[in-house]
Amino acid sequence: MTGSISVIRVGDLLLVTVPPDPDDPTVGELQEGVLRAMEQYDAKGLVLDISTVETLDSFFARTIAETAQMVGLMGGRTVIAGMRASVAITATQLGLTLGGSLTALDVDRALRLLGRGAQGGAR
Amino acid sequence: MASRTGPLERRKSTAGEVAPVDWEGRKAFVGFTSDDAQLLRDLRPVAEAYAGEVVEEFYRRFLSFPETRAFFADEARLNRVKAMQKQYFLGLTEGEYGEAYLRNRLEIGRVHQRIGLAPRWYMGAYSIYMQLTFPRVLAAFAHDLEKGQRAFLALLKIITLDKELAVTTYIAAGEEIITRQSQEIVEISTPVIQVWNGVVVAPLIGSLDSQRTQQFMERLLERIVETNSPVALVDITGVPTIDTQTAQHLVETITAVRLLGAQVVLTGVRPAIAQTLVHLGIDLSGISTRSSLAAGLRVAFDLLDLRVVAGAAPGARE
Amino acid sequence: MTDLLEGEIGIATESDLVVARKAVRGAADSLGFSVTDVTRIVTAASELTRNIFRYAGTGVMRWHRLERGGSLGLELTFADDGPGIGDIEQAMQAGFSSSGGLGLGLPGAKRLMDEMEIASEVGKGTTVTVRKWRRKA
Numbered sequence: 344m345t346g347s348i349s350v351i352r353v354g355d356l357l358l359v360t361v362p363p364d365p366d367d368p369t370v371g372e373l374q375e376g377v378l379r380a381m382e383q384y385d386a387k388g389l390v391l392d393i394s395t396v397e398t399l400d401s402f403f404a405r406t407i408a409e410t411a412q413m414v415g416l417m418g419g420r421t422v423i424a425g426m427r428a429s430v431a432i433t434a435t436q437l438g439l440t441l442g443g444s445l446t447a448l449d450v451d452r453a454l455r456l457l458g459r460g461a462q463g464g465a466r
Numbered sequence: 467m468a469s470r471t472g473p474l475e476r477r478k479s480t481a482g483e484v485a486p487v488d489w490e491g492r493k494a495f496v497g498f499t500s501d502d503a504q505l506l507r508d509l510r511p512v513a514e515a516y517a518g519e520v521v522e523e524f525y526r527r528f529l530s531f532p533e534t535r536a537f538f539a540d541e542a543r544l545n546r547v548k549a550m551q552k553q554y555f556l557g558l559t560e561g562e563y564g565e566a567y568l569r570n571r572l573e574i575g576r577v578h579q580r581i582g583l584a585p586r587w588y589m590g591a592y593s594i595y596m597q598l599t600f601p602r603v604l605a606a607f608a609h610d611l612e613k614g615q616r617a618f619l620a621l622l623k624i625i626t627l628d629k630e631l632a633v634t635t636y637i638a639a640g641e642e643i644i645t646r647q648s649q650e651i652v653e654i655s656t657p658v659i660q661v662w663n664g665v666v667v668a669p670l671i672g673s674l675d676s677q678r679t680q681q682f683m684e685r686l687l688e689r690i691v692e693t694n695s696p697v698a699l700v701d702i703t704g705v706p707t708i709d710t711q712t713a714q715h716l717v718e719t720i721t722a723v724r725l726l727g728a729q730v731v732l733t734g735v736r737p738a739i740a741q742t743l744v745h746l747g748i749d750l751s752g753i754s755t756r757s758s759l760a761a762g763l764r765v766a767f768d769l770l771d772l773r774v775v776a777g778a779a780p781g782a783r784e
Numbered sequence: 785m786t787d788l789l790e791g792e793i794g795i796a797t798e799s800d801l802v803v804a805r806k807a808v809r810g811a812a813d814s815l816g817f818s819v820t821d822v823t824r825i826v827t828a829a830s831e832l833t834r835n836i837f838r839y840a841g842t843g844v845m846r847w848h849r850l851e852r853g854g855s856l857g858l859e860l861t862f863a864d865d866g867p868g869i870g871d872i873e874q875a876m877q878a879g880f881s882s883s884g885g886l887g888l889g890l891p892g893a894k895r896l897m898d899e900m901e902i903a904s905e906v907g908k909g910t911t912v913t914v915r916k917w918r919r920k921a
Contacts, residue, residue, distance in 0.1 A: 422727075423725075423727070424727065425727075426725050426726055426727070427691070428684065428687035428688045428690070428691050428726065429684075430725075431687055431722045431723070431725040431726050432683055432684060432687060432722050434722070434725055435718055435721045435722040435725065436718070441725065445727075446724060446725055446726065446727035447727035448690070448691065448694050448695075448696060448726060448727040448728060449694065449727075452694075452696070452727065453727070
């Protein structure tokens, strides 16, 4: 099912909760929606909450990494928040890197990381 | 060939499971042939005639030793076991020695292992059987001693096979204990402890092989998520040596931790370990490392913007 | 209803990916794999399913439970009659991709699983078989 992505505005930041097992069109829609909202709200950053995501394959990871890059070109910073332990282990073994996006343990920490500016956080 | 086994059934069958037995190969080795099967079938009437008294004598022996008597707490149990023993005894001359026989014997072995009957009593019992049956078989074939001898050898072969299967189940049970304990050792030897709000410490002790590192990685990452800790101190003071493989595993763990949104400080990098890492050409430049756990803890506090301040001793109010 | 531990799914479109992942997750879960191993297996299945509709257009995924020497496992087979792989060794190198992807498909799936076999003939098609054994608990 598509149409399940919603981009929420939190101050000058955007928050997107990724559904557990999105199909490819949904993943594509996520990128579109995020970039539109970046433009519309002139947002400073994006938090992608992937805490419910159970499978992160190379296509999905590449879309996330590319989205983060595009958000960067539009002047925002992206934090990937809440990756599950099992997903992180699998992604590492698969050789995924997320293109050096920032990461945070949860949405709360991600928002604080973006809110307090450039320093801190894992790369 | 996918069979439909429910999750519960599976769990039950994995406990004390014996790896597949090369039953035909074992029979061939002791020289158990279809002739032997036929001879045992011929013994059936003899066995039926004597089963009752053989079992009685068998238990007299068992009851005259305190260690084996302990297994028969009351009359009811003794009678039940006697009935089963009679079944076993008659089973020797049943004439069918295929898969069903094998399964039955393995199950009998498992039961004895489970109740804790030591092998010395179990193996001794087979000898008692031989002593009790030998004269009876010879008497039954008094008219044809040559056949009597062959029949006795057939019995000896099948009992030997039974003994082997019993030993197999005991060994399998022992191996299972070893597997379980080494699993427990892995868990005990890689604790992940929360030492401060936001800081976990994982002291690694002993050498790290692939399987152990993988389990360690899972435990570490799960604990980081559970405790919501942005900093993990991985202490390798207790790791005797480091090779390329181990270092690779450590780097992989550190990479995975970053994906979670936390970071690893590698502590306990002793001079010898530092030398090895450089000589092996392992690049840890993107990773913060410290020689001691205490130094690592300071890094953790810095990362969390925490400051340790010397204060007045407790109770020393002005 | 399909048996959780055995089945077959036709792969033709992107939406079959979700169906394939769900089926594999169901099988791996009910075989008692750890959460991380389930994730590894489903991720490998996702990579290999995507390979099918990306390179061959259509194909099938089959799965069934394995048992060997008291160990349980899961076998997945991905078969298509697409163009085939000319140089399997090259395709197994991380970073190699003929579709503009990350090139992690085959080598990545291999790293996530315990065993992998590839049979391919140019012009005839490709069959990839992967297996994962449950770690002795």
